[in-house]
Amino acid sequence: MPFIPHTEQDIKEMLAVIGETSIEALFDEIDDHLKIKKPLSLPPQLTEMELSRFMQERAQKDLAGLCYIGAGAYEHHIPAAVFDIASRGEWMTAYTPYQAEASQGTLQLLFEYQTMMSSLMSLDSSNASLYDGASALAEAILMAVRLSKQNQLSRIFIPRTVHPHYRDVVRAITQQQGIELVEVPYDVKTGQISVTELKTLAKEGMTALVIPQPNFFGILEEVDLLTDWAHAAKAKVIAVVNPMAMALLKPPGQWGTMGADIACGEGQPLGVPLASGGPYYGFLCCKQEWIRQLPGRVVGRTIDLSGKPGFVLTLQAREQHIRRAKATSNICTNQGWLVTASVIYMSLLGPNGLRQAALTSHHHTSLLRESLATIKGVRIPFQAPFFHELVVQFDLPVDVVLTELMRYHIQAGFNLRKTYPELGEALLICVTETKSPDDLQVLAKSLCDVLKKCVAVVSAADHSGSQ
Amino acid sequence: MPFIPHTEQDIKEMLAVIGETSIEALFDEIDDHLKIKKPLSLPPQLTEMELSRFMQERAQKDLAGLCYIGAGAYEHHIPAAVFDIASRGEWMTAYTPYQAEASQGTLQLLFEYQTMMSSLMSLDSSNASLYDGASALAEAILMAVRLSKQNQLSRIFIPRTVHPHYRDVVRAITQQQGIELVEVPYDVKTGQISVTELKTLAKEGMTALVIPQPNFFGILEEVDLLTDWAHAAKAKVIAVVNPMAMALLKPPGQWGTMGADIACGEGQPLGVPLASGGPYYGFLCCKQEWIRQLPGRVVGRTIDLSGKPGFVLTLQAREQHIRRAKATSNICTNQGWLVTASVIYMSLLGPNGLRQAALTSHHHTSLLRESLATIKGVRIPFQAPFFHELVVQFDLPVDVVLTELMRYHIQAGFNLRKTYPELGEALLICVTETKSPDDLQVLAKSLCDVLKKCVAVVSAADHSGSQ
Amino acid sequence: MSKLIFEQSRQGRSAAAQCPHTASYSPSIPSHLLRQDTPLLPEVSELQVVRHYTHLSQQNFSIDTHFYPLGSCTMKYNPRGVHRLAALEGFLKRHPLSLDEASQGFMACAYELQELLKEVTGMKAVSLTPMAGAQGEFAGVAMIRAYHASRQDMLRDEMLVPDAAHGTNPATAAQCGYRVREVSTDSNGNVAIEALRAAVGPHTAGIMLTNPSTLGVFEQHIQEIADIVHEAGGLLYYDGANLNAILGKVLPSQMGFDVMHMNLHKTFATPHGGGGPGGGPVAVNDRLIPFLPIPRVTKRGDTYHWLTAEDCPHSIGRLSAFMGNAGILLRAYMYARLLGKEGMQRVAEFATLNANYLLARLKQAGFTLAYPNRRATHEFIVTLKNEAKTLTIHALDVAKRLLDYHMHAPTMYFPLLVPECLLIEPTETECKETLDAFVDAMVQIIEEARHHPTLLKDAPHHLPVRRLDEVKAARELNLVYRAKFNDDVS
């Protein structure tokens, strides 16, 4: 019996102690007609060997060459040590560290995480993780609303330069509490938040402004200006950032005169594999003064009976298991294991390695940008500083281009057709340190080929059509 | 500097303590002209990321479909837990357990290994591993020679049904000590040791007889008969066996009336991957009375200062680090980590699982044998009981058949052309539990296709030649 | 406490094999957008990192090292094979936004998991996207809200929650904008039916229940409850955290639930990772299908496709940027395949056998049960209220002392209803000898309480730290390491 250690003898002895003769008798408090009568329709049990072969075949189907898709999930090199260590049973199969004395490993690691993440954001405090970047943004908004409870208004400004899926998640989560979301358009020339439109919209009041850095297009926002402006308007500033980029770019705590109030985002770039979208983890940092409104677990340093330092979960009065309906969030299970991986990742890269990874990604994106700019049929719509993503436009349908490039074992990017139809046939391409300059030449060359071929086909079609 | 933690500051401080100003000065006892002057011609340093990509490409080249090659290295399913646990740093990066108190993990595991292996062989004792199966056989022979020192003669009978590479290794190692190796032919009908020839050869004396089970052809030898006969001739019996088969077949300690004296072989089938041939491990078991001639490390149970049980390396007086030129072997570093994997493997499979794996391998081989027997152009030369390997003969060149089958993503077996030319175009095929009955049908079908195609080509060639 | 990784840092040190060697690039970014200071990440060697985090790990209890009878948490064996296979390159490298044609492997698994979960719950449709139980609850309650709204039934602003419920239940209801009304429990651990009747009305949006409840007993009036709530126009939410107790034996749909979540990190054996991740798929009956969160996977012919907002205009929307905790879904799927038809109901059977055996033995050993007239389900509660009086020890002391016996403590912060409670859940993957050893330890500890109470009061004694001061932690918040920069350069 897979995973069940009971021998016939064990079962007999155990039932004897209980005073029953069958396991079935132990279910006698359950109304008979509630019980399942006919066998479930499930596939037969597999051995690990059978499962391995089956899953290998499945996994094989999803290997599709070099990946230039970014759009919120980024491929970086993950040192082997990261998951070799994080997969140790002691990390992976531990529960939430409620019994602090039996969980000093996890607790110390989380304390180290809080330190790393707040320092990366240049803010005072960090929680111990939320589900993912999108839900972290939703929690940050709920937090900002709680912080601004006095003024009744819940009007959150969320620019269109924020990841469209993040905006979807924010909508799904905050609409339950009747929070108003105001979408701010972007400047079509720069791909940045349109400050003019922002000012117009803000006239009716603003609880908080969300500022992405880099934004969904890979473009850098004018964070100092926006932060100061929002603070002047008495709004909170919520930064939603790529944490790896913060090794290179000005971090939220240093934006403008006062710094952002809350920073959140997706932790995935820091050592978590793409893996179909999860498990990743959301991070959330804030100024010290807002700590009691922070959702999620927090670890604090303390001492033991004999005066030795140690760590515990703290500020639990914010949490659902104590405060129940009045908790700062309903979150319980979080994404601890990914934080484990991330802490090991950040330790291995250190401040310089992380900066190098960010810088290399940026630099390679610059290289690609230059070479794509020379290709006929490719346009680059936004002229503004960028990090490691890039919007390009074609005359041909993006989906055709993408499908054609798959034959070259290239996943060229994210199709913007559905989420930003106003951009026409547009593609979002991401380059990280995992792509070498040679790879980029192959990409440019393949794209050239594909565009030529497609134009030929289209014009042939036109031609035959016109006959 | 990869793997070197020294900062500039560290170097300065350390040199100051030493009283030097450069690292180079620390090499001042070495004659200058011995030192390397011009830079070594080596490839530039890679990052782990670069190395990963490079090695992935290399590894990719060696993926070549389902593997039916056996011939001394066998593909079995290895539960994920085996290397997940064995790769823990505490197992993998420990040294030989000379400091017993700091090595109880390794020592207890080795004690458990000795127990498992001697029980599997039905012998009293086991060492803690040798390099591989072939060198273990050489060590077993040297041991038998030491056991028989009194009678001066060193005449070891080694049948041609023993793995040809094992015979090569035995020759390379034992010839240094002038030991005579007598090759015993096999019966062409059964593929078993020829008892008639054996008896003739033995007239001039015999120190020990090596008995393989199963033999290189996958055929089972008549071990009871051979053992009793050798013992009657006052020779020692050395069994060289597939350890997985011993869950199903009569183990060496139970052969004949007295049992084999020494059993050795390749541990690889017990949880070690094919991996291009190594690292594997050799095992060696013997009767209690021969223990002081056993080569290699041995772990014993003892107690500590407070009377608690614990484990140490023992009988070290046999070993090179104590006995030097008079040691039972020169072996020092052995194959401990593979033993770790093997112990975890054997624990997971247990007596029933191991028997099931052996039985399934045997059964699937029977299935294949039956279906191949019906294919035109395939002959099965040996009629005798077998374990999980099978010799087949073709009318066409084996190398052509093998190359053709590669196109079907099948590695069909080991070509016997070079090592047993007398068998003609013969192939040794192995089937383990990793191949399903469906796989076997694909193999049979593919072979059919290939044979047909090749015959057509050959006869077309004949035809065109005869014109 | 081990030295913090920051305390091992030295300026200029690095795990150099991990740094892209491109130091010379200068970014094409205006300087006012660049970072000027250096974040406080450690500068250490690869060996230091490996040694530090290996060492820290050894200071944890975990399933792989300890018996972990933590009630409500279902700490069962997490198969290594499943973990390994979830890390196949094809799965790890798949981008969540890859085209469907490059995703059929993953999507097939997700689809089949949806089907599997439908089968074991009796529900009509499943969405896999919630990332833990609490997010599953959120999805469920949001669907209840959307359902009432779709019927213009706008007055329902109250969610019923038994007082025994897990904290996430009321927290979720509140997060969804509901007022929470607690319903009391009777002396047998069932919902007090009269209290329920008194509570329902036109303002009732629904009730959140787990069955077996967090008191370790099966809710015997479940059908009556369902009728009462349904008649009042409310819906029934099933908190599936305790599904392990009934897996393959009872269908939540059959008990009358309209919507539920599952905890894959409990019932489906995905590892808990020292806090997460989990997986909290939601399952619904027919009337709630339109509201399920996206994305879901559907099958047309031989290929799998995503159902998105366009396909599901009434969906409550997206709860994660991509597809929830995809890797956890894969793991749960594989676990289900390893169990198969033959193994599914054994989960509940042997979890129940283990719990009832442990209950019987502890009872024989003189321990007091919170609900002495009830069967254990997959878990049960011991109350130490007597011992608290006679021996002046607390459940907390026993819990801490158990750690010295190399066993994780049962749950004691919860449920709040029972004084000095130990909620004990052995799970089906533990063997009889381990359960016996637990009983022995408990008996021994009570013996110690009689003769050496400080052994309990000051416990644990044999762990890396002694008992920790939680009050100090909360009073004098110390949440991040502040580098004394002079220390950093030795």
Place this chain on the structure above:
Amino acid sequence: MSKLIFEQSRQGRSAAAQCPHTASYSPSIPSHLLRQDTPLLPEVSELQVVRHYTHLSQQNFSIDTHFYPLGSCTMKYNPRGVHRLAALEGFLKRHPLSLDEASQGFMACAYELQELLKEVTGMKAVSLTPMAGAQGEFAGVAMIRAYHASRQDMLRDEMLVPDAAHGTNPATAAQCGYRVREVSTDSNGNVAIEALRAAVGPHTAGIMLTNPSTLGVFEQHIQEIADIVHEAGGLLYYDGANLNAILGKVLPSQMGFDVMHMNLHKTFATPHGGGGPGGGPVAVNDRLIPFLPIPRVTKRGDTYHWLTAEDCPHSIGRLSAFMGNAGILLRAYMYARLLGKEGMQRVAEFATLNANYLLARLKQAGFTLAYPNRRATHEFIVTLKNEAKTLTIHALDVAKRLLDYHMHAPTMYFPLLVPECLLIEPTETECKETLDAFVDAMVQIIEEARHHPTLLKDAPHHLPVRRLDEVKAARELNLVYRAKFNDDVS
């Protein structure tokens, strides 16, 4: 001691997901060839296995958890990336007898490793097949024998070995049929030249040397030694176990050696696995090339091929069934690629810096050096002969006490020449703080020896066991568990 896995066994229990479910087959094998009894393998669940071997592992010291300054063993960091990449499916699944066209990935690595090792030794050809240092020695000495035989020089039956040599050297010479003649060492740790001159003659087959020697010093008369032995018609064997000390700085070929082995598990950072595996490639100068063991890899055009017996009729033959410890070769190759041109000589430089720093600090702290006038190489020897007299403690006591300080003991069973010796090798991958902590511990321990000598005598105190009785182990041999079968069924 943890319970043995056998003591956790119960008849009929299994890790069922690992058993092929084909119980019903009956083998087509005559019954007298079948096994009738059941071997004593444990019957346990998968969780029990995982827990037991996880638990046991935690009772080990290892590089990943402890500083391990074990002289002669070069316990440096074993990069995790290298381990991971050696486990790529293409490598793990490749059968050693796969056709060349399905093996070009592995063969390319093996070929390039041969080339790399030629470059760092200055030798002319390399065979990778020996499976550890001792087998490399065997190959080397067998080649020396083959060389003399090929010249009909049959009287050479003696191998010279310095008295300081590692035990494998004389053991190997004996295994190759040579008589061993020891050569003494002078007071500076060099070979005593006069003794050498007295020993050589027409019976001399060669000399086995390691440089730096196992005394932690560089053999200063190496060229004179080479000349003496060569003039006598003998060959020079280089025991490359200490190559870490000179990697990228000095070529063994330049010192006059004819043949050598390397220890990949030392110099090239492959993990030692609690005893092995290792890798012991041999490298030779021109005149020994024909005798190299097979198989080797050669390159023709763009493809790689095996050199086998047919290509190398004078080869000493095969030493392993296949290609030695192939996976270790891959690891060493990858490590060399991570170091690259830039990193190779840093190994020797920083290993030497660390050793000399530790030597200087220990000397300042009052410890006695075995060779006080000499530089440390990558290692050095402290002798506690003074402390043994004045404080009546032994090197063994200090070694055991160091374990309590969470540091592995230096080598003390060897070299036999120096009384109360501690052979200390920190390696280049340890940082200064660790070395400082080691000095602090040593100082503290000597302090303890003054005031609480039993702290040393009875050490260790904080490990899973106290000091173990080796004499009892050897006298009352207890080498396997004998089941008390009654115990087995509880």
